[in-house]
Amino acid sequence: MKEVKSVEYGLEKIFEGAQDFLPLLGTDYVELYVGNAKQAAHFYKTAFGFQSLAYAGLETGLKDRSSYVLVQDKIRLVLTTPLNQDSPLNDHIKKHGDGVKVAALWVEDARSAFEETVKRGAKPFMEPTVEKDEFGEVVRSGIYTYGETVHMFVERKNYNGTFLPGYQKWESDYNPSPTGLKYIDHMVGNVGWGEMNTWVKWYEEVMGFVNFLSFDDKQINTEYSALMSKVMSNGNGRIKFPINEPAEGKKRSQIEEYLDFYGGPGIQHMAIATDDIITTVTQLRERGVEFLSAPPSEYYADVPNRLGDHMKMMKEDLNVIQKLAILVDADEEGYLLQIFTKPLQDRPTLFFEIIQRMGAKGFGAGNFKALFESIEREQAKRGTL
Numbered sequence: 001m002k003e004v005k006s007v008e009y010g011l012e013k014i015f016e017g018a019q020d021f022l023p024l025l026g027t028d029y030v031e032l033y034v035g036n037a038k039q040a041a042h043f044y045k046t047a048f049g050f051q052s053l054a055y056a057g058l059e060t061g062l063k064d065r066s067s068y069v070l071v072q073d074k075i076r077l078v079l080t081t082p083l084n085q086d087s088p089l090n091d092h093i094k095k096h097g098d099g100v101k102v103a104a105l106w107v108e109d110a111r112s113a114f115e116e117t118v119k120r121g122a123k124p125f126m127e128p129t130v131e132k133d134e135f136g137e138v139v140r141s142g143i144y145t146y147g148e149t150v151h152m153f154v155e156r157k158n159y160n161g162t163f164l165p166g167y168q169k170w171e172s173d174y175n176p177s178p179t180g181l182k183y184i185d186h187m188v189g190n191v192g193w194g195e196m197n198t199w200v201k202w203y204e205e206v207m208g209f210v211n212f213l214s215f216d217d218k219q220i221n222t223e224y225s226a227l228m229s230k231v232m233s234n235g236n237g238r239i240k241f242p243i244n245e246p247a248e249g250k251k252r253s254q255i256e257e258y259l260d261f262y263g264g265p266g267i268q269h270m271a272i273a274t275d276d277i278i279t280t281v282t283q284l285r286e287r288g289v290e291f292l293s294a295p296p297s298e299y300y301a302d303v304p305n306r307l308g309d310h311m312k313m314m315k316e317d318l319n320v321i322q323k324l325a326i327l328v329d330a331d332e333e334g335y336l337l338q339i340f341t342k343p344l345q346d347r348p349t350l351f352f353e354i355i356q357r358m359g360a361k362g363f364g365a366g367n368f369k370a371l372f373e374s375i376e377r378e379q380a381k382r383g384t385l
């Protein structure tokens, strides 16, 4: 594992070795291309408690697509669908099904973000473009990352509208309450065999990120399958993109299953932070969100052991955690609670992770085995293990 010294976690520059030619303020929005955006918006509102924010479509002058923008605390989800057979979005949906097209990053300067990354080898998706309405102007540009996935750079310092120019405010009479989802903690990409290091290098060279955690197939394996993962972060630690590739095992790994159904590399999961995972997961379950099944009871019996001293600061009731099938892990600095949904669409591709960090900065390495065994039980049902 490459050692990267972290000075302080949070909002200040923490990772030595990260380069600052691409200052990132945070995640701006995540856009999914879906087969039916109207119904998907209803699902994400009802199941996860996202709120209606903005809309663009035929009524706002668009001819070939509709987009519904949902918000919960700092998270903005955009659900976009094609409106006719000529839309280029159809090719994306035919190939990938519903999935994340854009992980948009909030920047001070979208022109420089584009120039600096393209100069370092990024494939352009959209040249810097100024969009205006009565609330000001936004500059956006975009580059491709793995597969057909895109990073847009969004400069909105001269804008005070609802979302972006071209969108109208979306007022709805149907507003299910939020479920405590706060912000995107990390977004994980799956890439093909032997491609992880290519993309690690890409994030280092093109985006100035650092690789601050690595897991090999010795650490991430079950009896049947394995994978490798490296976590990339920008300098201030606000943007974290782990990258997975499959590894040889006795049976087919979940990463291979993803690549087969997504038709190539793409975003596997979005981890969303909450301050109160017990309340969040209780509500999500009541609203019909399906989660991966709980590990066996020995897993929970071993938690005090694995947490050591951190067990003393744990406020949550371990029985409740077990009842909700939430996973527990710890590192030197604290513990974390996490749980994974089943796939959010018919293809076994994109899912959400719900995470509550209590000091821990890791990604639940101590849970990998339990998690992957649970995924394998689902793969076995699908006949894809």
Ligand code: FE2
Binding pocket: 186, 188, 269, 271, 353, 363
């Ligand atoms: Fe994760």
